[in-house]
Amino acid sequence: MLLIHCPYCQEERPETEFRHGGEAHIARPTNIADISDEEFEAYFFIRSNEKGVTFERWRHAHGCGRFFNAARHTVTDKFIKVYKAGEPKPTLAELGLESGESQ
């Protein structure tokens, strides 16, 4: 069981309190009704599925209820950073990683 730090509660809590919410930083198009099939495919179906650092959403479902984002390494399961919803996606350099190290 993972321990996850909730950036709102400022606490490390067990994984069972959280619910995974899929890949982060995929914004819903504001003109969604008008986008092309290709744009809809890219928005709704295509995910990066990284081996390495992945940016993903979590919800502290059995805690504060808030959605937040995390950078996690999919091989080691290590959380590199958690940050609040709406904050920009950190660069690898900001995560203390060289580009290429994400693999």
Add this chain to the structure above:
Amino acid sequence: MSGAYRIAGKGRLTPARQARFSFDGKFYTGLEGDTVASALLAHGVHLMGRSFKYHRPRGPISAGSEEPNALINVARDATREQPNVRATVQEIFEGLKTNSQNRWPSLEYDIGAVNNLGAPFFSAGFYYKTFMWPKAAWKHVYEPFIRAAAGLGVAPKEADTDHYANRYAHCDVLIVGAGIAGLSAALAAAQTGASVIICDEQPEVGGALHYEAGTTVDGMPGFEWAQKTAQKLAAMDNVRLLTRTTAFGYYAQNFISLTERITDHQAMVEKSAPRERLWQVRAKRVILATGAIERHMVFDGNDRPGILLASAARTYLNHYGVAVGKKVGVYTAHDSAYEAAFDLKRAGVEIPAIVDTREKPGDAVMAEAAALGIKVLTGHAVIKTSGRLRVTSMTVGRSTKGTTTKYEIDALIMSAGWTPSVHLFSQSRGKLTWDADNARFVPGTHAQDCLAVGACNGTDGLANTVEEALGAGELMARAAGAAADAEKLSLNTETAFEWTGGMVGASEGAGPDTVAKAFIDFQNDVCAKDIRLAVREGMRSIEHIKRFTTNGMASDQGKLSNMHGLAIAAEALGKDIPEVGLTTFRAPYTPVTFGTIINHARGSLFDPTRKTPMHDQEAALGAVFEDVGQWKRAWFFPRAGEDMHAAVNRECKTVRETVGMFDASTLGKIEVVGPDAAKFLDLMYTNAWDSLKPGRAKYGIMLREDGFIYDDGVVGRLAEDRFHVTTTTGGAPRVLQHMEDYLQTEFPHLKVWLTSTSEQWATVAIQGPKAREVIAPIVDDQDISNEGLPFMSVVECKVLGGVPARLFRMTFAGELGYEINVPADFGPALWDALYERVEAAGGCAYGTETMHVLRAEKGYIIVGQDTDGTVTPYDAGLGWTVSKKKTDFVGIRGLKRPDLVAEGRKQLVGLKTRNPKVVLEEGAQIVADPNQAKPMTMIGHVTSSYWSEHLGSSIALAVVVDGHKRKGETLYIPMEKETIAVEVTDTVFVDKEGSRINV
């Protein structure tokens, strides 16, 4: 008394403390502290089991948890019985009953051993190849035969009456293994003030010191030092010492699972005592001191009872005081077997010869062998052995062929060297590196905050081990934040010999491929030739070779078989060992009982049970309940003499003719509040909410972004800024999650608050022509006439003389209907008051089954039954719920996807059977032409099907390709015994114009 092979003055057990136990119905006397294996060996019994595939007679090869052969059934009574227990681990106690397995009629005469004669047929991959064809034979011939013959042991038939405990623990340093390395690390860590947990799978600490007779630590015999150290550690407040406790799984973030065996060794078990305790430990730092496991030699006939690992023979002698034989042969490629031979010789056991594959064993052991007068044959191999139920001879020759000599023996001990126990390190996702000089894998790059010390780290020599462990203990404690002053520890150690040598793979004596039974994996009966066969048949990956041969599978998990199998595969593939790579080490390290894993989560504690506030009232009325998710819902209310069918028919009839009441409390409810509440619901539902007036309600459909129906329910607008949203019973949590997701991450600018109120309201539905007269007297000061409270309205009012309520005029039955919500605590009072009125009006309570029939008669869908996650509102005939004016809602773009607007979609329709008495099966497949060739083209399936007492016929809903265009067509449902003709109809079977509702 305790056995002819018990050597006076040897071992650490007390001769006066005896215990009697049985094995295969025969009674034996052992000593307290014996395992079943040591106690039987003391009586000269080596034969303890039969192998899995060939049913070969087998005895214990080891003295520990790596044992592949001596698997027995242990029973306390009928409900507390366990198969596949290692005789080398199970401690004896007075009255213990044990039995051998995998044999019939007896261990000595086993019919299944014909598998052994047919061994060529049972070669590697035999399951995959032999039973491929013909198909029918698999079902009728092969599978029944394999089912009968396969499997080790027999699962107990009765439910386990033991109970199991569970604890979570946090510590600074967790140390796995309490041999000299683990104990040293614990000493160093504990004196810094760090909180320490140290565990060991054995009944007492010591690890290798169990058999290391010539070792002293701090001037004490090693084993004695270990016990004193354990006492010292156990007395410290910051240390928890757990014996009989196996660390079996190493998970992310230093989360380690331990299983503590509490009562399995006790003759008298306290009723309150748990049998086992699962520890889930979160450690800041972990030290692995899991030691090493000795490897066997791979040669023809290396599996006969009486053939053991050298260290096991030393353990039996030095700890249990038992000699494994009177004339013991030795076959080795490593110095450690010499020490076993020396110990046995000094205890009076005859050693006919030490056969060593090496030309140059260690000088020290050679000198000692000479001093003790033991013959050493260097550069020799054991070519074969004989003896049916016990080894009786070994045949020895020069490695390079030539003359052979046969030695009469009654036991043979062996050592090919030591394999570091890297299981947990590997489970932690640490990377192993290949130590070519010593032909072993050792911990390399760490993935987690852990260190390996001692033999499991490939550290050789006692002094090196202690120094490394002391350093690691302090380092890890400091890293975890321990700050107390502590002096630098050191321990003086002395040991008789430093070992050299070791080999992996088949030795010279493995013999020719066709006949030799040179076992690598004893439990799975995998021989050297099987590995070579796997390579010949095209397996290249070690993972494929493992699965093809079953090498290292089941409980072995690479303990004994791994390195030999790998070395032989590498040789056959012409590659280096690290190039071939290791198979994955998986948890659990040793088998863990289901009881420990399931723990408290069984029976009523398996899953929470949710009951509505009116549960007791319904039970008192004789309700039969059904499980809906975690809810117990009243299914139907049978009266005397009624079966389910009769009760449901009566309930349906009563609702349509007079009135019925129904507990709808399980419906999900979400309070949506705020200035932007309507705007938010406009985005979440296909419908338009802005135009809905306060006091009115509407049926809403919620989609996912892909355009498929996600949930549905009635939403009432209580005020401009307040909505009472209902969801399906099962959908409440995910609908709230779905709403929160959009509110927090896509539409955070909207001022809306969402609150789950599912449990806050008790809800009773009153449906039927007499609904209004039933509720009238209990509603305070509220006009409930058709004009005052028209269909699809909601009002906040009082009921029962002052109880606040939300009164909906709505129906899921197609009748004049109301749903009354009151605070949950008032649910029983509301139910009682209504029931009295309903009964007086000639009505009844009805359950979920009647609710389903009534709604199906009206064509109202159940999300998840009539839809399956690929159904759009248009498919379901609910296109009218989709607002044409809105420019955005979740699913608006998905609905326009090419596949969703194309022809040929499955659409919801009604079905009427040609014979109205025939009720279709839900899930049945529908075809257009029943005479077409098989496999037929299936064009849909039945989603809901009931007997309608009101109509006197069956009714059904179904999804059918282009169903909306097929109304009036005849379709067919081929069943096992008959083909049923059906007519495609509208989905509404009762009161198409809604005249029963608007009254």
